[in-house]
Amino acid sequence: MTPEEIPTWLLEDDPIRLEMLWRAADLTRHLYVGDEVHLRGLIEVSNVCQRSCAYCGIAACAPKVERYRMTQEDILECADKALEYGFGTVVMQAGEDPGITGEWMADTIKKIKDRTGLAITLSLGERNEEDLQAWQAAGADRYLLRFETTDEDLYRRIHPNLPGGASNRIQQLLRMRDIGFEIGTGVMVGIPGQTWQTLANDIYTFQNYDMDMIGIGPYIPSPGTPLEGPLGEMLMVEAGTQQVPSDPLTTLKALALTRLVCPETNIPSTTALATLDPSSGRANGLSRGANVIMPNLTQPKYRVLYQIYPGKAGLHETADITTAKIRAQIESLGRRVGQGPGTSPRISHRSEA
Numbered sequence: 001m002t003p004e005e006i007p008t009w010l011l012e013d014d015p016i017r018l019e020m021l022w023r024a025a026d027l028t029r030h031l032y033v034g035d036e037v038h039l040r041g042l043i044e045v046s047n048v049c050q051r052s053c054a055y056c057g058i059a060a061c062a063p064k065v066e067r068y069r070m071t072q073e074d075i076l077e078c079a080d081k082a083l084e085y086g087f088g089t090v091v092m093q094a095g096e097d098p099g100i101t102g103e104w105m106a107d108t109i110k111k112i113k114d115r116t117g118l119a120i121t122l123s124l125g126e127r128n129e130e131d132l133q134a135w136q137a138a139g140a141d142r143y144l145l146r147f148e149t150t151d152e153d154l155y156r157r158i159h160p161n162l163p164g165g166a167s168n169r170i171q172q173l174l175r176m177r178d179i180g181f182e183i184g185t186g187v188m189v190g191i192p193g194q195t196w197q198t199l200a201n202d203i204y205t206f207q208n209y210d211m212d213m214i215g216i217g218p219y220i221p222s223p224g225t226p227l228e229g230p231l232g233e234m235l236m237v238e239a240g241t242q243q244v245p246s247d248p249l250t251t252l253k254a255l256a257l258t259r260l261v262c263p264e265t266n267i268p269s270t271t272a273l274a275t276l277d278p279s280s281g282r283a284n285g286l287s288r289g290a291n292v293i294m295p296n297l298t299q300p301k302y303r304v305l306y307q308i309y310p311g312k313a314g315l316h317e318t319a320d321i322t323t324a325k326i327r328a329q330i331e332s333l334g335r336r337v338g339q340g341p342g343t344s345p346r347i348s349h350r351s352e353a
C-alpha cells in the first residue's frame with residue numbers, strides 16, 4: 001500500500017470494497033501474528049496529572065476530579081490477578097504524575113517482576129532519561145506513548161507543553177527504543193481538527209518508525225475539557241469537510257489499514273472502541289486486524305476515578321467479570337488466548353538484522 005492509497009481507503013464506503021479491506025486485514029493478522037489474542041492486564045496506577053491535554057478527562061485542568069495514587073500493595077494485588085488469570089503482561093498506566101517518583105516505580109517494577117515474572121509495560125507519560133533508564137534496568141519491557149497526531153500545529157494545540165520543555169513524543173519514543181524498550185504508540189480517530197490526510201499520515205508514520213505496538217481508538221468527548229468547548233469548535237471549523245468523524249467504522253478502517261502496513265505489529269482492540277460500540281466493538285476490532293486486548297484489573301474504587309473519557313467500558317465491573325467476558329468473546333471468534341509475553345515478531349526480526 002502506498003501513502004497515497006491510505007486516504008482513499010479511509011474514505012471508502014462501498015460495502016464490497018470494505019469487506020475486501022476487512023478480509024485482507026484479518027488474513028494479514030492471521031499470517032503474521034497468528035490466531036492468539038494476547039491479554040495485557042491494565043493497572044490504572046494514578047489519575048494525578050501535570051499536563052493539560054485538551055482531550056483528556058483527568059488532565060490537570062479537568063474540573064472536579066477526585067485524585068488518587070495507588071499504593072504498592074494495591075498494584076501488586078492487580079499484578080497477582082494478572083498471573084492468576086494467565087495473562088502474559090501487566091500495563092501500568094497513569095496521568096503524568098510527578099508523585100510517581102523514579103525510585104518508587106523502579107521498586108514497584110522489581111517487585112512485580114520478582115513475584116510474577118510477567119512482561120511489564122509502562123504508560124506513564126513523558127518522563128526524563130534517568131527515570132526511563134532506571135525503569136528499564138528494573139525490569140520494564142515496553143513503553144506506550146501515543147504520539148496522538150502527526151500534525152504539529154494540531155499537536156501543540158491539544159497537547160500544551162509544560163514550562164521549559166517542548167514535547168516531541170516521536171523523539172521520546174525513539175530514545176525509549178535506544179534505552180531498550182519495545183515501543184508502542186497510537187492515535188485517537190476523529191479528534192477535532194484531524195483531517196483525512198492527517199490520519200493517513202499518522203498511519204504512514206506507524207510504518208515509517210516501525211512501531212512495535214499501535215493503539216487506535218475513537219476519540220470520545222470528555223465533558224468540561226477544552227476540546228468540548230471553543231477550542232474543539234474552532235478546530236472542527238478549520239478542518240471543515242475534511243474533519244474525520246469519531247465513529248466505530250472509521251476507527252475500524254484505520255485499524256485494518258494499520259494492520260496492512262504494519263503486519264507484525266501488536267494491535268489492541270481498544271477499550272474506547274468497546275465503549276462506543278458495547279455489543280460488538282471489541283469483536284469487530286479483533287476480526288479486522290487486532291490481536292491484543294487489555295482487560296482492566298484496576299480495583300473498582302479507583303477505576304471509577306480514572307475516566308479519561310466518560311462511560312468507559314467495564315467501569316463498574318470487577319476484574320473477574322471483565323476477564324471472563326473477554327475470554328468468552330475470544331473463544332466465540334474461534335481464536336485462543338495467547339500464552340507467554342506476546343512479544344511482537346518484529347522484535348526477533350530486528351535483532352536478527
Ligand code: SAH
Pocket residue numbers: 055056057093094095096123124125126144145146148186187188217218219220221222272308309
Ligand atoms: N498519561 C499517559 C496515559 C494517557 S491515557 C500518556 O499521556 O501517555 C492513554 C491514551 O488514552 C492517550 O494517549 C489518548 O490517546 C487516549 N485518550 C485520552 N483521552 C481520550 C478521549 N477523550 N477519548 C479517547 N481516547 C482518549
